[in-house]
Amino acid sequence: MPDHPTSSWQAMQDGNVFYRRQQLYSIAGKLPNLDDYKIAACRYGGPLALMRDNDKLVALGRATPVFAKAQIQVYSPAGEGLLLFSWEQAKIVHFGWTGDERLVVLNDEGTYRIYDLQGEYDQYSLGSDVAEIGVEDAKIHENGLVALTNSLTFLEVKGWSGGKPLTLANPGLSQPPHSWVVIPPDLTISRHVEVLASVEGTIYSVDTLESTDQRLSRGPFTHMAPSPNGKSLALLNFSGLLLVVSTDFQRNLAEFDTSEVPGSEGQIRQVQWCGNDAILVTWDNLALMVGPFGDTLQFFYSGPTYAVTEVDGVRVVGPDVCDFIQKVPASSTSVFRPGSTSPSAILYDAWENFAKRSPKADESIRSIRPELGRAVDECIDAAGQEWEPYWQRRLLNAAKFGRSFLDLYDPTDFVNMGQALKVLNAVRDFEIGIPITYTQYVHASPTQLVARLTARNLHLLALRISTYLSLKPDHVLKHWACAKILRSKPSTTGTEFEGDNEVCKMIVDKFAKLGGGGVSYADIAKKAWEVGRTSLATKLLDYEPRASDQVPLLLSMKEDRLALTKAVDSGDPDLVYHVLLHLHKSMSLGSFFRLIEDGGERLAPASRLLQVYAREQNRDMLRDFYYSDDRRVESAVLSLEEAGSMTDPTAKINAVKAAQKFFSEDKDRGFEARMMDESARLLVAQQQLEKDADGKIPFFGLSVNKTIETCLLNGMSKKADKIKSDCKVPDKRFWYIKLHALTATRDFEGLETFAKSKRSPIGYEAFVHHLVEKGHGKEAATYVARCDASKRVDLYVECGEWRMAGKECKDRGDKARMDQLRRTCPNSLIARELEQIAASMK
Amino acid sequence: MAATPASVTEQSSGPDLENEGLLDTSVLSELAKKDLVDALNSVNGAKTLVLDPSIASPLGLVTEVSLLKHHGVDKMFWLEPGPLSATSTNIVYLCRPSIRHVKIIADHVKRHAKESAKHTYTLLLVPRTSILVERILEEEGVLGEVNISSYNLQFIPIARDVISLEYDNAFKEIWADGDESAIYESAQALLTLRKIYGPFPRIIGKGDHAAVYRALLPSSNVSPRVAALAGGDKIDSLIILDRRVDMVTPLLTQLTYEGLIDEMIGIKNSHIEVPVSLLSPPNPTPANPAAPSTSASTSAVTAVPLSKEKKKKYHLTAANDPLFGELRDMNFASVGKRLNRTAHRLDEDYKARLKAQTVTQLRDFVGKLGGLQTEHQALRLHTGLSEMIVPQTRTEIFNKSLEIQQNLLASYDVSGQISSIEDLIAQGADMQLVIRLLCLASITSGGIKTKPLENLKREILQSYGYNFLPLLLSLSAPPLAVLLPNPLPASTPPSVVASRYPYTSVRKSLRLLMEDTDALDEVENDIGYVYSGYAPISIRLVQCVAQKGGVLSNPALDKEKSADSGSGNGNASSKVQAHPIVGWKGFEDVLAAIPGETFDIFPKDYAGHEDATSPATSLLQARNQTSTTVVFFLGGCTYTEIAALRWVSRQNKGRNFLIATTGIISGNSLVDSVAGIVRGSTGSKDAGL
DSSP states (O other): OOOOGGGGEEEETTTTEEEEEEEEEEOTTTSOOGGGEEEEEOTTTOOEEEEEOTTSOOOOOSSSOOOSSEEEEEEOTTSOEEEEEEEOSSOEEEEEEOTTSOEEEEETTSEEEEEOTTSOEEEEESOHHHHHHOEEEEEEETTEEEEEETTSOEEEEESSSOOOOEEOOOOOOSSOOSEEEEEOGGGSSSSSOEEEEEETTEEEEEOSSOEEEOOOOSOOEEEEEEOTTSSEEEEEETTOEEEEEETTSOOEEEEEEOTTOTTOOSSOOEEEEETTTEEEEEOSSEEEEEOTTSOEEEEEOSSOOEEEEETTEEEEEOSSEEEEEEEOOHHHHHHHSTTOOSHHHHHHHHHHHHHTTOTHHHHHHHHTGGGHHHHHHHHHHHHHHOSSHHHHHHHHHHHHHHHTTOSSOOTHHHHHHHHHHHHHHHHHSTTTOOOOOHHHHHHHOHHHHHHHHHHTTOHHHHHHHHHHTTOOOHHHHHHHHHHHHHHSOOOSSSOHHHHHHHHHHHHHHHHHHHTOTTOOHHHHHHHHHHTTOHHHHHHHHTTOOOHHHHHHHHHHTTOHHHHHHHHHHHTOHHHHHHHHHHHHHHSOHHHHHHHHHHTTTTTHHHHHHHHHHHHHHOHHHHHHHHHHTTOHHHHHHHHHHHHHHOOOHHHHHHHHHHHHHHHHTSGGGHHHHHHHHHHHHHHHHHHHHHHHTTTOSOOTTOOHHHHHHHHHHTTOHHHHHHHHHHTTOOHHHHHHHHHHHHHHTTOHHHHHHHHHHSOOTTTTHHHHHHHHHTTOHHHHHHHHTTSOGGGHHHHHHHHTOHHHHHHHHHHHTOHHHHHHHHHHOSSHHHHHHHHHHHHHHO | OOOOHHHHHHHHHTTOGGGTTOOOTHHHHHHHHHHHHHHHHTSOSOEEEEEOHHHHHHHHHHOOHHHHHHTTEEEEEEOOSSOOOOSSSEEEEEEOOOHHHHHHHHHHHHHHHHTTOOOEEEEEESSOOOHHHHHHHHHHTOGGGEEEEEOOOOOEEEETTEEEOOOTTHHHIIIIIOOTHHHHHHHHHHHHHHHHHOOOSOEEEESTTHHHHHHHTTTSOOOHHHHOOSSOSOEEEEEEEEGGGGOHHHHSOOOBHHHHHHHHTOEETTEEEEEHHHHSOOOSSOSSTTGGGOOHHHHHHHHHHHHHSOEEEEEOOSSSOHHHHHHTTSBHHHHHHHHHHHHHHHHHHHHHHHHOOSHHHHHHHHHHHHHHHHHHHHHHHHHHHHHHHHHHHTSHHHHHHHHHHHHHHTTOOHHHHHHHHHHHHHTTOOHHHHHHHHHHHHHHTTSEEHHHHHHHHHHHHHHHOGGGHHHHHHHHSTTTOOSOEESOOTTOOHHHHHTOOOHHHHHHHTTOBOSOOSTHHHHOOSGGGGGTSBOOHHHHHHHHHHOHHHHHSOHHHHTTTTTTTOSSOOOGGGSEEOOOOOTTTTOHHHHHHSSSOEEEEOOHHHHTTSOTTSHHHHHHHTTTOOEEEEEEEETOBOHHHHHHHHHHHHHEESEEEEEEESOBOOHHHHHHHHHTOOOOOOOSSBOOO
């Protein structure tokens, strides 16, 4: 029987609060002396990365190999070596872990690589400016990094996809800060990253907008650490005074003097948070836990340690052991605290009695009957907090026992906890080496755990866990397939073709069997292509349903035509542009055009999109494109469009003539060619007109109608006639234009002569209407007599000539109309006159 | 913000019984608002917002300036060529991913670099980022300076039952340029719709481009069941019509109130520009107190100065203007009467003051006064608008064009109409009007004889300018092909031949023209009332799916007695239960005759969940619950079509329509966009919404 849980507990604060040190793994001799190394550890029970600290002297012995180059070793918390790689580039300034357990290594030229646990990496850079200036230091948080350049400014990179660095506000430092920390964006109020830097006696807080002096006086600080929830900050100054303040520097939370701690020797190694409420200060052999009220607990180690803050505690890696120190969770305290009389403690006791077949069990249950539900819940939770399966089982049994006394109980929590513990116990195994607690597991999500297992190439376990927790196995399968491709060498015995077929079939079958519907075959195919197995890549790509994933790979595989076809089929114009622009850059213009033209109807959308793009951005290309495809009409239209934007008269005329030429080359476009010819001639004529008018009147570019109108308005009626005959303007239209123009110039005499010049092709009603519309009722009336007799009355009324209308009625003897007139007339004066006329009618 | 569920239910249980069971479209605007806030907050600190004018007004429908200010926007500018002087470090561009815009932005960045002004640029592309934009920024050499991100603005509710993507140029891009981005974006937007309201059990559609969706929709791997946030199984089908299926309707002059306002004054993103005096409350010393009762003859005089006055933007919506809600879908002929009646009622209400004797009565009256005043204000506005419209409807050209339209629709004396069009050109009618009539003639009569057509084209070019030749060419080129010679030249591509519209047979089989046009203004007994006697083909097609009886005979005619009041709020029991959706059944022949692909599919993902395939189950389902049919117009729809669909939905109980469209169009806007005429109304450099 493992030790009772309380055996690892230590009390603080009058015995109300307990902390426990749980030994996770015994790692004696597995890790080198931590004092000689720079270390970065990943949260959530993640691995440690170690690099020789070049600032420290090392005794050269048999045990210590000599490295010519920087080398980074990665160990699991159980002390197993996971990865070892050497670094060829410039000096490493900092390394750290991303949220998804990848190692980021940044050198002083601003280049950084992101390694996964298989040693594969992506490389990015902070830009050429930074490379010149150099990087002094950097801090890495889960979703980005902040670098301090040699010019003492801060640069932020968001995310791990090579985003552009963003300069933070300049704090105006004159020397590098004594120490600095970064509060990740998801923990700050502004939701943007915040840098806290210890400068002289005070601390500057720097974000994208401003740099603020927090006016502290007790600095400079050698160690700074933000709490896991970003609310508090632990500071340690040169004299060994530990301060805890809120991150907005409004409140002082605690103070503690570390200089007089008994048993402490040498320099303070680390200041780390244990959860959100206590701080662990470590020396070479001692770890001191400082509680919120200044109480302390001491933990001794046989050598240098490294502590990692976790959300619910702190992980300490010593020379012999890997420990987890945390505040004992409320539920565990409630069940196991000596002398606890909480319902959960009684329930647990009852179950123990029951197991011993003692009648006290029933008695105990009865006594907590009203609170039994809560007790069950607490036991379940306490089970989650225990490390030993033995105690987990006992607590769950107690919960199960209590549950049987409840009428209604939702067993979901119980089942989930059982499942979670099964998973946790599996990954805590020293061979896997992920010492994750239940709280961390809930915090980081099961999916993340599966992803981490996958990244360690533990596909089977990851897959089993996914299925067990009903998670989608897609990610695991994808990773597996990639690994599979890497491992399976193109078979040496058979042809490469067979080997590919086999692997492809294996992957596809596996996916079909395990329901990896959402797996992107494109990613796998990409992998295959990267390792030089093109035919396998092509085969896999055929299974990819999403064109947006297929196309980029096809392009990089130089399957241009296929890529374009797939892009067009997808219906996504952006994808088509992607292909087009890529091809335009990589191919010769001729073969580019040929590719599109040969596509015929199938690739027509691509051709049209190319035209849309080229019309705005690259007209020369468009011209070539039309020309090479014998598209006369389009060429002509293009030429016309250009003419529209030209201001230089000669160029414009030439452009129109060019259009005319293009049209004339197409036998079906005779009409258009004629029109363009006319247009060009008109433009020439307009140039002449402008010259005649000494350039005072703008003619150039007007339509035929407007040209005639402008001529008339400016008294150039001869010219107007000439334009009319040159352009064969029909009489009707010409008459309207002239009518409008003469009315506008109030040349009523001219109008009269014009009206009489010959029989109006538009009738005279139009005259009346137009004149009335322009407010010349009186002049209009003179034309009424020339209109149809039947309409005259109405027309006179329109002109406002009531008397004339009345007379007209009289002439025609239309009495009914007369009466109507009298009824509708606007005033009594006219009414009287009308009455007189009416009277004279008889 | 007031779109809490409580207020919505309150509304639907109120007087607006017809809206019962209608999908709550305010979710969409909330979504758009939230996305915008998120996008703005991703940039820290004060920022200068540079707005694409074509986005400003749609954006105005979902948010207000104060919200932007609240999220750190301290100055706004229009995205225009020329220098940009911003005070804040952060500059946020919000625009559609067009090449023109990107070039302006690149120019700004370069200028700032030259002036060594330090700015951080964020480019928010609507609705999504584009590789094209990146490429152009790269070509301009500023890609490194700009952070590109997206703001996914999709469907915007512009009325309770209408959602629009507000793409101004969707029609032109699809049918004239061949740029099918709008189709893709629409499909994405419909997917979002599906996520919010649940899956479309059946997708029915007509038109070659509408068919593109079929390929787009089921391919994505969204699990619809899980994703449904609201509404449950309320959507019974999605009907997709592409604009090419019915080119006739938008070419006609719209004759409903809202439609005419659009034709005459122009509605842009639900906003109209009206003289300030119509919007401001009446002056304390009114010069003309009897505004509603002025006769038409004087109004013609007053309308002239009105139009010269300073203009102001007004948001035309039924949400805060119930009078508009009543008027918008009426035939303009009956608007005057309604206005008159409202004026009388209002007068009565005001007179209640005189009857008030006790203090309590007086207090009641004062309580109502606010409402009366808003109503009064609305009445003033609509009377004013009507006065602006009336004189235009009396012009010779307007009436002549209506006559030509009616004759062409009836295929009466086509060559006579052609020469009438020629007369209109001579009289100096608007280019848009002439082109509309010409296209209409071509579609309804299967092409215009070569000789008169060339003559007309020549007339157009001479009268309006030779620069319209490209317009004429795009109108006659595939895929638009709405202006064709008859007979077609031998070299015509087969796609054009196939796309010729069998108008005469469609007219008969879909009963497009109504016989008894006399009583029409009164009874509004068929959807044809919106065009005074012509039923829009598009809506007839919707009826083919959702109200089969309505295609064959007037449903309203059968129960004229019950609908005598004409208020549209007739007794619910007299309404017929809507029949379940059974696809095109019964009209297959007509559909086959109309060019464009016809389809009727059950998306896989849905059929797996339920036996929606069997008509029996869907029949049972539909027995007593209200379902919504989503009608999507690819390429835009007109206000009259919306009005007609609302009418259809009033005839049956148990079915509502949610009208989705790429944008609101009118004949003029179509012609303008194909011709490439941009109507900008941006005055100042400082932007507002």
